Amino acid sequence: MNFKQKLVHLTLCRGASWDIIYTILKKDPQLSSLYDLHFHSFLSPFKTAASILEDLNSQRIRENILQYEQNHIGIVTIFDHEYPLLLKETYKPPWVLYAKGDLSLLSAKKRLAVVGSRQATAFGIKSIELLFPELIKHQAVIVSGLAAGIDAEAHKTAIRYGGRTIGIIAGGFGHIYPEQNEHLAKGMMLRQLVLSEYPPHARPQKWHFPMRNRIIAGISHGTLIIEAKKRSGSLITADYALHEGREVFAVPGHILSPYSVGTNELIQQGAKLVITAKDILEELKI
Structure with missing residues (x-):
């Protein structure tokens, strides 16, 4: 999965709050180790670590992400150039926006x-x-x-x-x-x-x-x-x-x-x- 798909997957994990995602991105800005075993130990201090790990291993969630794109559902992350600058400047802006239309x-x-x-x-x-x-x-x-x-x-x-x-x-x-x-x-x-x-x-x-x-x-x-x-x-x-x-x-x-x-x-x-x-x-x- 590419970075965008990984970020979407992370936002779909139960217990992955805005603050937890922020902490993860500071540790691993490219999410390159998201599915690695040593990443599991990094998550362990979080109370919701078990549910996050369970959902990171969910094949169903990965398939859903691919289906979104196949069904012409746009996915705009905070790192994409399409993401509105005004929204990016707000307090805790959404990591991901799902979009249909222009x-x-x-x-x-x-x-x-x-x-x-x-x-x-x-x-x-x-x-x-x-x-x-x-x-x-x-x-x-x-x-x-x-x-x-x-x-x-x-x-x-x-x-x-x-x-x-x-x-x-x-x-x-x-x-x-x-x-x-x-x-x-x-x-x-x-x-x-x-x-x-x-x-x-x-x-x-x-x-x-x-x-x-x-x-x-x-x-x-x-x-x-x-x-x-x-x-x-x-x-x-x-x-x-x-x-x-x-x-x-x-x-x-x-x-x-x-x-x-x-x-x-x-x-x-x-x-x-x-x-x-x-x-x-x-x-x-x-």
Whole structure:
């Protein structure tokens, strides 16, 4: 196996945390001894050594990796030139991204994350309709999470206006969640781009979603929140963007609407209030 396949194999091992992989790469940057006996002794201090070793010896995992490539599933590691520089600069970026679609979107000059409530209201949808034509005209690539509500509307509207869009999913390509967005996701896998840090067979777990949000924010130059309740997952994405020093934008809403509490509070905390697309474009310099 080449270095890339070895790294993918290592990330698929149970118990191989980000920190353990980092330690292994410091010891053996080319993973040349990954399958050697003396490497086993190097692993021994780790509590999860037994499960890592078991999976390193798994022929099934090796065959799966080869099948991914045969099924046109792109694999982009942090060491590949296609890996987005913005994401590489974040805290503990994914070692591996699985991709289906147009990888050139990873090098787009300006990517804007657009996220919001899963229960999109007419106001939220109209806000997207108002802002997107100008954003698409200026070639902003729309990044979102292929979730119900605002996320799905963002992807669909970008496509409808002839723009480009990237979907970041929790779980693997074989288990799109929610199911109602499977058709949208499959279309994006053909003509746009869908990414996941989880292998195709992985079912989405609850903890995958906040981890997915860190990639949405990390891959983007700025993040726009359109409708968010007080404890919305969209606010997690905004927090990640803030921590990485990225621009955060929010569409203000009616003070009596529960779907505007999160966005209005973001504005109080310093997010840029968005009324027109120009408010975003002038910050992203596009």
